[in-house]
Amino acid sequence: MITVKPSDRTAAPKPASIYDVAKRAGVSIKTVSRVVNRQSNVSDATREKVMEAVDALSYRPNIFARGLASERSFLIGLLYDNPSAGYIAAMQVGVLTRCREEGYHLIVESLDAANPNIGRQVHSLVTESSLHGVILTAPLCDSQAVIDALNRANCPFVRIAPEKHLPGASDVRIDDFKAAYDMTAYLIGLGHRRIGFIKGHPGHGAAQARFAGYRSALEHAGLPLEEELCVQGFFSYQSGLEAGEKLLTLKNRPTAIFAGNDDMAAAVLACSQRFNLKIPHDLSVAGFDDSLVAQVVSPRLTTCRQPIREMAEAAVSMLIQRSANDGPVERQLDHELVVRESTVPPPGAT
Amino acid sequence: MITVKPSDRTAAPKPASIYDVAKRAGVSIKTVSRVVNRQSNVSDATREKVMEAVDALSYRPNIFARGLASERSFLIGLLYDNPSAGYIAAMQVGVLTRCREEGYHLIVESLDAANPNIGRQVHSLVTESSLHGVILTAPLCDSQAVIDALNRANCPFVRIAPEKHLPGASDVRIDDFKAAYDMTAYLIGLGHRRIGFIKGHPGHGAAQARFAGYRSALEHAGLPLEEELCVQGFFSYQSGLEAGEKLLTLKNRPTAIFAGNDDMAAAVLACSQRFNLKIPHDLSVAGFDDSLVAQVVSPRLTTCRQPIREMAEAAVSMLIQRSANDGPVERQLDHELVVRESTVPPPGAT
DNA sequence: AACGCATATGACAACGCTGCCATCATACCC
DNA sequence: GGGTATGATGGCAGCGTTGTCATATGCGTT
The missing domain is CATH 3.40.50.2300 (Response regulator)
Incomplete structure (x- = not known):
């Protein structure tokens, strides 16, 4: 009763590669690469030709080839350990919003902050997939071992609403x-x-x-x-x-x-x-x-x-703009008083 | 006041590559690859040597090289559109658990189910990063456009607790x-x-x-x-x-x-x-x-x-075991009656 | 002893992209 | 007019892994 049209399955769906785009635009793959990466030294005419080909073929660079060939992985890591559900969900929305805007992808990992091996885990995770940067939420963001591992891997990171202060960390928080x-x-x-x-x-x-x-x-x-x-x-x-x-x-x-x-x-x-x-x-x-x-x-x-959402967005922006060699940064966002039904003037007040 | 030890930043942290492991174990990189991928036709002695080298060097295959060279990306996609926070969080935990066990990584994307371009978005997302499979949650899992795009891309997917029935879809649900x-x-x-x-x-x-x-x-x-x-x-x-x-x-x-x-x-x-x-x-x-x-x-x-957690784990397992060419599958997990304080015998009952 | 066959291992290309360097044309300077 | 900076473009190697195919080794058969 539940079936799949065979035609749906048989087609091999190779996405367009940089070669296809280059051929269609009549330029070298290198030039396509330049356009796609918004590099300078491309004439407007060429850029336009390439853009058109990119659109026509729905070309999107292969993240693996990109990651392999360059230092830039276009991957942001979100690391957490069992935080409140709503919290992580709101954060993720913010992170994803900015990632999408910037053409980055999000890799999520849940870790156990209490695990003595946590530093090694983080280090191998970060180096193996050469994450562009990672976002840390409580309680991971309060673990010195994690911070150390990240610093050791020369991987930029931003902590969101950390509870403790930790040296060498970049934070987004409210006042x-x-x-x-x-x-x-x-x-x-x-x-x-x-x-x-x-x-x-x-x-x-x-x-x-x-x-x-x-x-x-x-x-x-x-x-x-x-x-x-x-x-x-x-x-x-x-x-x-x-x-x-x-x-x-x-x-x-x-x-x-x-x-x-x-x-x-x-x-x-x-x-x-x-x-x-x-x-x-x-x-x-x-x-x-x-x-x-x-x-x-x-x-x-x-x-x-x-x-939270805005804080997450800010964190991604910081990650994308900053390099690991910048010093730590602190950024503060505005909070908001939300008045609901649980507060009124005291009994007997005029 | 906030500083970073310079030593933390200067070291270039190259992770061990397959070459390092091969050299240390005294075999070719191909053999290392075989061991790491649990392929047959490797003698026990060799396997052991390689394993030892892998452990010693904390070697983990580079996901980009892997994804580029093979069809297998070791990447699972989790797609959702603004579901309840607790829901997505619980699910993610389950997904991550199984992914970790199997050496997969999780890429999360949030999409807008109402966007008319949704099919194209999904298609390019899946092909560009050649996701091994994707997990769909409500309401995305109830979108025919998404299902079609996935089928078109020949990408296996599993829906978790879908609300509508849709032809050609694999589901995990309760009764x-x-x-x-x-x-x-x-x-x-x-x-x-x-x-x-x-x-x-x-x-x-x-x-x-x-x-x-x-x-x-x-x-x-x-x-x-x-x-x-x-x-x-x-x-x-x-x-x-x-x-x-x-x-x-x-x-x-x-x-x-x-x-x-x-x-x-x-x-x-x-x-x-x-x-x-x-x-x-x-x-x-x-x-x-x-x-x-x-x-x-x-x-x-x-x-x-x-x-939810178990359902998510089951979904990942299904994705890892199954290939796109298998037909759709339905899997049912046990529910559980949770009795709390909101129910008692009716007034006037003995 | 010659052969076939299974098992174990390695050599090498290819994956799609970017970094580096070379090339060419153009414009500007003294 | 020769030299030099500048912009635009392409060629090619190489990223770390896997797939394909070739080779080596051991063992049973005739």
């Missing part, structure tokens, strides 16, 4: 400090005076920066920093549950809780049910990241969006 | 009929007698199969199929909201609702709040897919899991 500052200021603006904060994993640079932003905003508003309102979390749902419990059992409980990421904020939501608190009426909750969770919990979370 | 049957039977087993069903998008084979499974389970249990309990949805959250509304305003409302996918089930959860129904106490809700949503809503959804 976590300012983002947390903005969120806190927004909550203060709503009228909140007692704002709880759930810290992220200590040792993660981003977690620290966010906490610092929170403190700074309080300070600027002339609000005291209260010890009991700042509890330690570890970015996990579970840790958010425990932290939320701590905050909500306080005699003088906060009117708003700002969690270091969305997972922990979602945990606070779940937790508050047990305290019979209506969100946002009795308690405002804010998260960070604008991950998928933020949009599917009820009420949806006010949070701070990292422009 | 949607049986899965929906099982879920319905489970609800009946809990004591439910009035079970609402929210249908998926008409025209999607899976949606139809699920509805058929639901009906069949009712029938086997001697329960009547009631028109008013079966409402049309379209797999979207929004459609689930509307469908839920319809079901919950019924005079004789169901004690359980089985939605054709998790998104619609999550919508029923949200919807039931407005009717002041406590889930699961007043109403049991079941979804389908075990997508991320199912785990983050509260209460977490009872649902039916598609083993």
Whole structure:
């Protein structure tokens, strides 16, 4: 019942080669190569002829021949180890967008950051397919072994939203400090005076920066920093549950809780049910990241969006423009406060 | 402040080539090639010598040279167009696992299924990099243009959980009929007698199969199929909201609702709040897919899991084993009923 | 001893492209 | 008018591997 037309299968579908294009355009293959690679020293007339032939034959250079003959592989590697699904998906979209625009292809590899052989794995992966550059996401981007291997292979790389700072690395990130500052200021603006904060994993640079932003905003508003309102979390749902419990059992409980990421904020939501608190009426909750969770919990979370897609695009651009011998670079993109239903003025506010 | 040790950058990191291995093992490069490709007609002694050299030098064949010289590219393509994030991530993990095991690499491309040029895009992508095979996910896997292009390029492909049936395609899927049957039977087993069903998008084979499974389970249990309990949805959250509304305003409302996918089930959860129904106490809700949503809503959804990872692995295996000239193949994997907190016996049950 | 046959190994071209160098024409300078 | 910079183009080797074919070796048969 399911069949294939034999004709579909028999034809040998050889794509057009550079020879075909050269013949059709009446030039040498070398000239075709020049045009295709946008090199100079080709007359406009010739370029046009070649372009026409390229279009007519739907010619696309063979990536293997290209990779073999030149140092340029037109291959970007995306390396990750088991990150959040939404995160990697959003990133990949951004990466692919830019790759397509630039005629690059994307090779994806998932690695185990805990594997002691990780450095060797990365090195052989990179050299064997002479990747043009690689993009690293958490937690791989926080592994010194990976960075070292990449440097050893002289392979440019960019880390996206790394958590720790690592010497010799190029990064794309947002300003976590300012983002947390903005969120806190927004909550203060709503009228909140007692704002709880759930810290992220200590040792993660981003977690620290966010906490610092929170403190700074309080300070600027002339609000005291209260010890009991700042509890330690570890970015996990579970840790958010425990932290939320701590905050909500306080005699003088906060009117708003700002969690270091969305997972922990979602945990606070779940937790508050047990305290019979209506969100946002009795308690405002804010998260960070604008991950998928933020949009599917009820009420949806006010949070701070990292422009993952744009960050990924920026990373590819950096990779394509830069050479391995440039020094490390840091690039910061704008975050965005996403106000949803989980935050309102505190109870009793005018 | 951020610096790179110069030594890290200067070394030219040429990976070992087949020549190095041959020299070290004292054989010709051809013999090395034979060993590496697991071909026959190599003596055990020679094989061992070569293997040792390969290990010592961490030799890995250059993918470009390989792809250029042979028909085999060791490249698997994963094509998709904007699917759910969790879905694509889970799939990718499975694909990567098998690829790694078999020494293949993964190239990912995101395409626009609606683009009229899609066929040409796919064709040139496949031929230019002579992909060994490609894996298609929804909605690309339901595009006849894509299938045609692949067939034209003589490129093997496997579709994962396709929604429509398409002639000449190889598929990996679960038994949607049986899965929906099982879920319905489970609800009946809990004591439910009035079970609402929210249908998926008409025209999607899976949606139809699920509805058929639901009906069949009712029938086997001697329960009547009631028109008013079966409402049309379209797999979207929004459609689930509307469908839920319809079901919950019924005079004789169901004690359980089985939605054709998790998104619609999550919508029923949200919807039931407005009717002041406590889930699961007043109403049991079941979804389908075990997508991320199912785990983050509260209460977490009872649902039916598609083993996406395993399906992806199976797809890669099929691609590696099969040649383009084999006919299309269908492979079915086991689903799994995931019972969580959203389903309990109906109110008033013993 | 001569032959056939299977098994093991190597020599060499080819894959499609780019890098390097050579060539040729043109334009400009003193 | 001879010399020299500059732009446009082509010839050819070589990238690291595999496919094809040739060769060598060992063994059983007659």
